[in-house]
Amino acid sequence: MIEGRRRGRFITFEGPDGSGKSTQAERLAAVLRADGLDVVLTREPGGTPLGERVRAVLLDRDAAGRHSPRADALLFSAARAQHVDDVIEPALVRGAVVVCDRYADSTAAYQGYGSGLSLDELRRLEAFATRGLRPDLVILLDLSVTAGMGRRLAGEPGSVNRFESPEAFDAAFHERVRAGFLALAAADPARWRVVDADRPADEIAQDVVALVRAFLGSVPERR
Numbered sequence: 001m002i003e004g005r006r007r008g009r010f011i012t013f014e015g016p017d018g019s020g021k022s023t024q025a026e027r028l029a030a031v032l033r034a035d036g037l038d039v040v041l042t043r044e045p046g047g048t049p050l051g052e053r054v055r056a057v058l059l060d061r062d063a064a065g066r067h068s069p070r071a072d073a074l075l076f077s078a079a080r081a082q083h084v085d086d087v088i089e090p091a092l093v094r095g096a097v098v099v100c101d102r103y104a105d106s107t108a109a110y111q112g113y114g115s116g117l118s119l120d121e122l123r124r125l126e127a128f129a130t131r132g133l134r135p136d137l138v139i140l141l142d143l144s145v146t147a148g149m150g151r152r153l154a155g156e157p158g159s160v161n162r163f164e165s166p167e168a169f170d171a172a173f174h175e176r177v178r179a180g181f182l183a184l185a186a187a188d189p190a191r192w193r194v195v196d197a198d199r200p201a202d203e204i205a206q207d208v209v210a211l212v213r214a215f216l217g218s219v220p221e222r223r
Helices: 021-034 049-059 069-093 104-114 119-130 145-153 171-187 201-218
Strands: 009-014 039-043 097-101 137-142 192-196
Touching (some): 009 021, 009 069, 009 104, 021 039, 021 097, 021 137, 021 201, 069 097, 069 104, 069 119, 104 119, 137 171, 145 171, 171 192, 192 201
Parallel strands (some): 039 097, 137 192
């Protein structure tokens, strides 16, 4: 852990499939850089050579039905451990703002609430993989399952990943995932902000930038 040393800020985007996390993370990073901040934009699974290889395994639509939820949780966590060691923690130590598209709360939502694994066991796995590193701010982009999956299935042919495949994960699964995200946000309102994602991207971006600027301006620098 990096407590006790000067550190930056760790901001994550969470939400159901199709909620626009990648777009909003990129837009936020661009605005913060224009504000003069050192920003690291990254994603999960991914962010490192190992993480990108694990991402290809986890999201491969042709692998639908061949991974158990426990295997998924372990693979996500292995990629996350490398991500924290190689990218996130070094950036925070130097005082950067890290903006990450998904993090450990996605594992709680998908493999926990969605697939029924024990939340307590997943949190223990999270603590081991991340050495206790949790986001300072979590932005939940919330929208209905119908809207989110409609966006994804209407996208480019071949862009639908394993978790978005209706053959592998039905609407009931995604409803549980969305409910899980909302439950996580309700349980920790000090760190989470819920943003209505069923709107034009420009409107969402304005709200996200405003809340992040307010957050960054309200938290004293740690030393």
